[in-house]
Amino acid sequence: TRAPGLVEVARLLLDAGADPVGRTRGPRADWTPLRCAVAGAANPDIVRLLLDRGAVPDDHDLYLAGFGDDDRESxxxxxxxxxxxSETTALSAPISSGDIEAVRMLLDAGANPNQPMPADLLGTGHGTGATWPAAYAAVQFGCDAELLDLLLARGADPNAAGPDDRSPYRVAISQGRADLAVVLRRHGARDDATAAERFLSACLRRDQAGARQLIAEDPGLVDRLTEDERGAIELAAERGDTEAVRLMVDLGFPLDARRGDHGSTALHAAAYSGSAETVRLLLARGADIEARDSTWDSTPLEWAKVGSGLRPQTSPDPDWAATVRILLDAGASTESFELSPDDLKPASAEVADILRAAGVGG
Incomplete structure (x- = not known):
């Protein structure tokens, strides 16, 4: 609602001699007016004004604009x-968010789909200097088949491995994404999946017969799974796939397995995505209701609270109110957090009411 007034303020300042390319000092050093205009709540009218007054976009401006909430106008x-x-790393933004139209715009403008993308721009924990190839990143972020097909059709290498030395095909198979595996093979990807990855694929696709057949052929398979491979149960829980979680628990996946950068369990993931039935199953099988992730030191109940406000779309039928009630009924502690009006990740109104009734302050 303030956007039109902000544009006129910017115009008045520029008319009075304000520098359209001046850079900030202090904590956000080296930011320009243009970068501020595209970051977060983008204001394309100010972007247009600054460009008309001599501002020149750099690569990081393009990257930030790739997250824009302005229908990609900026x-x-x-x-x-x-x-x-041609050497932009801005593709990392729409690839990480699954925005196929922004990916298409950058490719049409000449972006190289084989330009390595810094891991820090993708928000991953692989360390300074690590890079991700485009197809690998798209698969890791659970892209639609259409987005992956677009990247590969424009020349992205289907076999370029990520910092973990896995190919896009191996990642797709280990995530149970047969649709992405088909696209990769159609564009020339090698079938280099390991036995463990094929086993994970069967589990995530709820293929009980296939998973048990692989174990029969290799009885020590489950015991040899890496920590990250055991964490595939968290991926199933995040998707709200209760039957896949049930199969994996029956086959010996540990309930406290952790996956990814946040050090969260399957119960954390199910709670965050509002997967009430998956939460119920995990608790019935003995999941630790007070387990804490290694990033925010938060419990599954806290993850459910945050999820209710952010509303991730990973589960097909999310119900955060039911999820929170299940956790509270199972004895989840409410002592470790409160409801604050200044919370950057507040609970939904419905969940906040449930938590207040359970004694959460704020």
Whole structure:
């Protein structure tokens, strides 16, 4: 609602001699007015004004515009003024968010789909200097088959491995994404999946017969799974796939297995995604209701609270109110957090009411 007034303020300042390309000092050093205009709540009218007054977009501006909430208008404006985007790393933004149209816009403007993308721009924990190839990143972020097909059709290497030395095909198989595996093979990817990855694929696809057949052929298979491979149960829980979780528990996957950068359990993932029935199953099988992740030191109940506000779309039928009630009824502690009006990740109104009734302050 303030956008039109902000545009006029910017125009008045520029008319009075304000520098359209001046850079900030202090904690956010080296930010320009243009970067501020595209980051977060983008204001394409200010972007247009700054470009008309001499601002020139750089690679990080394109990257931030790739997350824009303005129907990609700021990205469109920046690409119209950018001189050469062949080496841009901005593809990492729409790839990580699954925005196929923004990916298409960057590719149409000349972005190289084989330009390595810094892991820190993708929000991963692989360390400074690590890079991800485009197809590998798309699969890791659970992209739609259409987005992956677009990248590969434009020349992305289907076999380029990530920092863990796994190919996109191996990642797709280990995530149970047969649709992505088909796309990769159609574009020339090698079938290099390991026996463990094929086993994970069977589990995540709820293929009980296939999973048990692989164990029969290799009885020590489950015991040899790596920590990250055991954490595939968290992926199933995040998807709200109760039957896949049931199969994996029956086959010996540990309930306290942790996956990814946050050090969370399957119960954390199910709670965050509002997968009430999966939460119920995990608790019935003995999951630790007070387990804490290694990033925020938070319990599954806290993850459910945050999920209710952010509303991730990983589960097909999320119900955060039911999830929170199940956790509370099972004895989840409410002592470790409160409801604050300044919370950057607040609970939904319905969940906040449930938590207040259970004694959570704030």
């Amino acid at each position: 990205l469109r404006l920046l690409l119209g003024r950018a001189t050469d985007v």
